Amino acid sequence: MVTFFLLALLFILLLVNPFPAMCQIGREGEWCLLHASIGISAMHMQLLHNNMVVMFGRTDFGPSNLSLPYGRYRYDSSDNVLKNDCTAHSLLYDTGTNTFRPLMVETDTWCSSGSVLPDGTLVQTGGYNDGDHVVRTLTPCNDESCDWVEFPGYLSERRWYATNQRLPDGRIIIIGGRRQFNYELYPRNSESSSSFWLEFLRETRxxxxxxxxxxxHLLPDGNLFIFANTRAISLDYKQNRVVREFPSITVDDPRNYPSSGSSVLLPIDENEPIEAEVMECGGAPRGAFSKAKQGIFDAASRSCGRIKVMDENPSWAMVDMPMPRVMGDMILLPTGDVVIINGAGSGTAGWEIGQNPVT
Incomplete structure (x- = not known):
């Protein structure tokens, strides 16, 4: 009887406050478990402008542990694992109420890419298998009316492992992808109805x-800084013209997937002469991916490089991190500092070929 009373009291307290007292949001220095499971694998996450977080993962790895509501199901004749699927592979999480609801994503988002439009709409592009030419959009809402809208075949080329960047006019540029040495724009207009060749991407493979x-990174002059492998260029995407080729980074470790390092454009002070500086950190030695698949795990790169891309004669300034790191994340803080977190000490990105977690 006492046990029943205590359980009932706890249930009432949870209804009044979905965050238990021992788990107050905002308390410094303490991790807080909000849900033991959300039912899906959050391969991708995006914070929306209404403080909702959309999460989604690949669809071709079997059912998730989150059911679709109202008898909905996904039929996918090209799925290699599950052609009839009644489970969700995406959800929308409300940070204010600590609740979530399933969303319907129909095509495979594995290693897709995305950007947020000025109106707050998330545009997700490409992926794998039946998702590689798809554009998906999700417009935020504060009720249960919003869900993914998909546009099959919208992309002119297959986009798997591509990069998206929002442009000053509100459009999105989608660059590269596996064996795709080109870029395209979303939304299309009469002048950008197809892809544009970029030889730099072929040269860096x-x-x-x-x-x-x-x-x-979008530069102050409106051009794009693009870094691939160990090289970088400035691209005038309006004229489809390489404006400048920068010197290769001086430590010859590849920095892009699967030798995944990380990159930031350092803060720009509008009250000072405009100076754009990019920093690249971590990665893996050349050949590390092939060796890791054979069970040989080379130490990751510990080097960071900085380059002032608007200098007349730019050059890389190199420094070492305290430890090697591949698959790390770099985040700018409001103070102007950069936090580097996560990753592995050896191997590369890929299926279980990163070793020695960096904690």
Whole structure:
């Protein structure tokens, strides 16, 4: 009887406050478990402008542990694992109420890419198998009316491991992908109805590829800084013209997938003369991906490079991190500092070929 009373009291408290007292949001220095399971694998996540978080993962790995509501199901004749699927592979999480609801994503988003439009709509492009030419959009809502809208065949080329960047006019540029040495724009207009060749992407592909998910930053002059493997250019996408080729980074370790390093455009002070500086950190030695698949795990790269891309004669300034790191994440803080977190100490990105977690 006492046990029943205590359980009932706990249930009432949870209804009043979905975050238990021992798990207050905002408390410094303490991790808090909000849900033991959300039912899906959050391969991709995006914070929306209404403080909702959309999460989604690949669809061709079998059912998830989150059911679709109202008898909905996904039929996919090209799925290699599950052609009839009543489970969700995406959800929308409400940070304010600590609740979530399933969303319907129909095509495979494995290693797709995305950007957010000025109106807050998330545009997700490409993926694998039946998803490689698809554009998906999700417009935020504060009720249960929004869900994924998919446009099959919209992309002119297969986009798997591509990079997206929002442009000053609100459009999105989609660059590269596996064996795709070109880029295209979303939404299309009469002048951009197809893809545009970019020889730089072909030149930077090596035996392990190492130019997938190229690093892209919008520069103050309106051009794009693109880094792939160990090289970088400035691209005038309006004229489809390489404006400048920068010197190769001086430590010859590839930095892009699968030798995945990380990249940031350092903060720009509008009150000072405009100076754009890019930093690349981590990666893996050349050939590390092929060796890791054979069970030989080379130490990751510990080097970071910085380059002032608007200098008359730009050059890389190199420094070493305290430890090697591949698959790390770099995030700019409001203070102007850069946090580097996560990753592995050896091997590369890929299926279980990264070793020695960096904690």
């Amino acid at each position: 090596d035996d392990d590829e190492n130019n997938l998910y190229p690093f892209v």
